[in-house]
Amino acid sequence: MALGFADPFDALFRFQRALDQQRDSDWLEDMTGGTGAFPPINIFQRGSDDYLAIIEMPGVSKEDLNLQVRGNSIRISGRKIVDYGGKASIHRRERVAGDFDRTISLPVELDPNRIEAEYRNGMLSLTLPRAESDKPKSIKVT
């Protein structure tokens, strides 16, 4: 009955469902990194060759953020500071603060020279291009 034409509002809901489905997917299963560490990471694939990691860390300043890449491992470390001054009386406290240092290893070879990082509005976006050597190559059969 339903024609199923694209509804922009619906698209967001479907995307949220897609994110749920990949929650802790086993894409990283064989790697050493574990879930639960701060900051939380979402990994996407763009096209067939690029990966994009989007990491949330609201309240972390760019100056307090360090990023290191080695091989197929990404290390994100820094400090999140929450400070209300000495004389404030707290009504409600839900935010957490502290140091963080997380390493995540990807099951693909990356091209370290083409990795790009952008940090905006508390979100870090890492463009992770796949290494040439990691891409499947078709072999001609003679």
Added chain:
Amino acid sequence: MAPAQELEVQQKREIEKKDEETIPARAFLPNTDISETEEALTVVMEMPGVDSDHVDITVEDDALLVSGRIDFSKYEKLQPIYTEYNIGHYRRSFSLTPGSFDEHKISAEVKDGVLRLTLPKAERMKPRRIPLK
């Protein structure tokens, strides 16, 4: 200052809908700290991915309503393969004591996905110290 502790991930809390909404997408409650000094109330809300152009703040006499919208367009061509958190717009409201704040003096600032609202207290609400004899 207390020694820095190891940060834990906070799972986003989804808003439980009381009314039917025209838009089916899920929205989340931003983590909020509220603190008070003699001069003002400070409300700090975490909304990663939201910039100052996409924050809506409404102050009525008895309520503060904040909503933050994220930009989904950057996710358009992306296929999720591993996720640890979900994304969505943010919304939260707090009750205020009527007459306690000067609505015209409220200031707001957004930095690194965090909204900081300062609500200066109306004169009559400033605490009065009781002298002890």
